[in-house]
Amino acid sequence: MATPDGRAGRRGSGYRVGERWVLTAAHVVTDEAPVAVRVRFDADRPEEWTAAARVLLAAAEADVALLEITGEVPPGPPPRPPVYGQVPAADVVLRCSAMGFPRFKLRRDRGTAADDASPSQYRDSCHATGTVSVLSNRREGTLELAVTPPAADPDPRRSPWEGMSGAAVWHGPALIGVVSAHHTGDGLGRLAATRADCWHRLLTPDQGELMSRHAGLPGPAALLPPAAPSRAAQTPPSLVALKDDLPLSELHLLVDALTDVPTLRDAASLSLVLDSIRPEIAANSPRVPALRADVYGIVRTCLRYPGALDQLLDAVRMMEGESTAVSRMDREAAELGRRYG
Secondary structure, three states: OEOOOOOEOOOOOOEEEEOOEEEEOHHHHHOOOOOEEEEEEOOOOOOOEEEEEEEEEEEOOOOEEEEEEOOOOOOOOOOOOOEEEOOOOOOOEEEEEEEEOOHHHEEEEEEEEOOOOOEEEEEOOEEEEEEEEOOOOOOOOEEEEEEOOOOOOOOOOOOOOOOOOOOEEEEOOEEEEEEEEOOHHHOOOEEEEEEHHHHHHHOOHHHHHHHHHHHOOOOHHHOEOOOOOOHHHHOOOOOOOOOOOOOHHHHHHHHHHHHOOHHHHOHHHHHHHHHOOOHHHHHHOOOOOOHHHHHHHHHHHHHOOOOHHHHHHHHHHHHHOOOHHHHHHHHHHHHHHHHHO
């Protein structure tokens, strides 16, 4: 956005839901008094294009906005409106993803010089993947996204997530919300998102009609329900009865199975898994560079806190989905539970 005094204004993310329509967060385009709004697609790539836009709808209570692209649009088939989904009011954790352009993705482009001959900057994309704990943020009425935390911003007054607001949040094929805030008290690994299944209640009839006509938002009854969990996910083996002094000789098959899970072999994904279970585990696990020893230490620490190992396995199932590695993990967990349960 450009502000009345000509400065560059707030940046945000968004999702193109039609030939001339972009979905974003309302506060991105209403917190300041812009004189111009521009949308930018495929930024800093050969196919980049930008165009002027105007705010067609900005619903402050729902924190959702719809922009109309008024400038020239490149030729080609227009994007189809997304499928919108609902989130159950239940004790479940859903996998989610969002792509946007947060502040911590600022990069120095040494191949392009600024006016003062210093390297210019660009903001790269962030494909954030994680989970939504559905019963969090009930008073605010938002979704809480648990994602891999970035480093703190050098400026303590700014969030490294600035610019992520407006990014579409997905669960499987369905758009379930739009990133709306980073509450600093929640830590760097949490984002809030306005819920698509609440928009009908928060929009005026005229706003709802615009969202239906241009963004493809259906009536509440037509929202896609979340995918049903698999049978294995409904009845996972419980290890709550395991004693905390089990030796490695009894745990090694489960540890071997866990080290075979791709989610745990990636340091960022492993951190996200630990961030989604009780905080004592990450704080007290003797972390080491070697993966097998690291996982063994995490498992042993989980055994000191009743139910924590079940939380760890649930987080792995949620992050990894159904796979051969997860099936092996469940088999070894079931065998441990059978022997010591």
